[in-house]
Amino acid sequence: MGENTEISEFINLSGKRALVTGGLKGIGKSITSRLSECGAKVLVADSDPTVKQEETDEKVDFIQCDITDSSQLIEAVSKAAGNDGLDFLVNNAGIFPTTGPLEQATDEFVTRMLEVNVRAQFSASREASKQMNRNGAIVNISSIAALRGGANITAYSTSKAAIIGLTQSFAQELGPKGIRVNAIAPGIIDTPGVQEQLEPLKAGGLDISAAIAANPLRMSGNPDYIARATLFLVSGLAEFITGHLLVVDGGSTA
Numbered sequence: 001m002g003e004n005t006e007i008s009e010f011i012n013l014s015g016k017r018a019l020v021t022g023g024l025k026g027i028g029k030s031i032t033s034r035l036s037e038c039g040a041k042v043l044v045a046d047s048d049p050t051v052k053q054e055e056t057d058e059k060v061d062f063i064q065c066d067i068t069d070s071s072q073l074i075e076a077v078s079k080a081a082g083n084d085g086l087d088f089l090v091n092n093a094g095i096f097p098t099t100g101p102l103e104q105a106t107d108e109f110v111t112r113m114l115e116v117n118v119r120a121q122f123s124a125s126r127e128a129s130k131q132m133n134r135n136g137a138i139v140n141i142s143s144i145a146a147l148r149g150g151a152n153i154t155a156y157s158t159s160k161a162a163i164i165g166l167t168q169s170f171a172q173e174l175g176p177k178g179i180r181v182n183a184i185a186p187g188i189i190d191t192p193g194v195q196e197q198l199e200p201l202k203a204g205g206l207d208i209s210a211a212i213a214a215n216p217l218r219m220s221g222n223p224d225y226i227a228r229a230t231l232f233l234v235s236g237l238a239e240f241i242t243g244h245l246l247v248v249d250g251g252s253t254a
């Protein structure tokens with residue numbers, strides 16, 4: 001692929017239908033635009049009602065959906081599948097409020113974290129798999145926090161580690177139906193969600209603005225790096241890859 005080659009000339013997803021959860025902002029927004037650029041018809045399911053439709057790509061459809069609400073989730077999956085069936089699901093929606101010191105992490109806080117980041121991803125994959133075509137692909141967004149814990153992020157790191165098990169088991173269960181299931185572990189990526197956490201994390205001793213570029217490549221974590229990895233995993237280039245966790249972190253965990 002030459003330097004000026006468009007990715008869409010290399011990966012052609014025309015005729016494919018995709019559902020991206022949490023696709024209005026940050027990593028999900030980049031994933032949505034890359035899938036769309038390569039020809040896929042994308043439905044974004046996001047709970048945020050404040051982002052206006054006109055701020056999003058006009059080729060992309062939107063449904064307001066809190067992934068923890070079963071009926072909203074089922075409606076989103078059906079809308080994304082249409083009459084032709086679904087080809088890709090990107091389980092991107094997630095929350096990462098700082099846990100804070102252990103003694104401040106209430107049961108309600110931990111339950112909510114697991115509800116959004118694990119239980120809802122589980123349900124989304126189950127519902128999507130019912131309407132998914134052969135050669136379909138699911139990509140779950142985990143995190144390097146699944147591989148390395150950290151003080152003050154215990155609940156988040158626990159939720160993202162669970163995604164590895166979920167990915168491996170779904171890969172085994174759905175493989176015979178021609179559906180591949182993989183996960184991505186992003187390093188620290190500069191997104192609206194991370195920006196909101198800068199101050200609380202700094203107070204907890206983690207300077208994320210410095211950490212964003214603290215990797216051997218000395219590159220700042222950009223949402224498009226995760227979008228490109230997603231394109232690879234859903235495309236035919238990865239047809240023999242399933243149950244895999246792809247770390248995309250500029251080498252920070254190397």
Ligand SMILES: NC(=O)c1ccc[n+]([C@@H]2O[C@H](COP(=O)([O-])OP(=O)(O)OC[C@H]3O[C@@H](n4cnc5c(N)ncnc54)[C@H](O)[C@@H]3O)[C@@H](O)[C@H]2O)c1
Pocket residue numbers: 021022023024025026027028045046047048065066067068092093094095096116141142143144185186187188189190191192193194
């Ligand atoms: N940014 C990072 O450094 C980083 C690193 C590793 C993993 N991740 C993971 O990547 C994913 C995206 O992160 P981001 O940084 O782009 O986040 P973000 O907060 O910038 O955007 C998340 C999007 O998800 C939506 N969302 C949240 N809860 C939802 C729900 N219940 N139902 C539907 N939509 C919901 C939000 O409205 C928002 O549009 C998350 O799963 C996150 O844990 C992020």
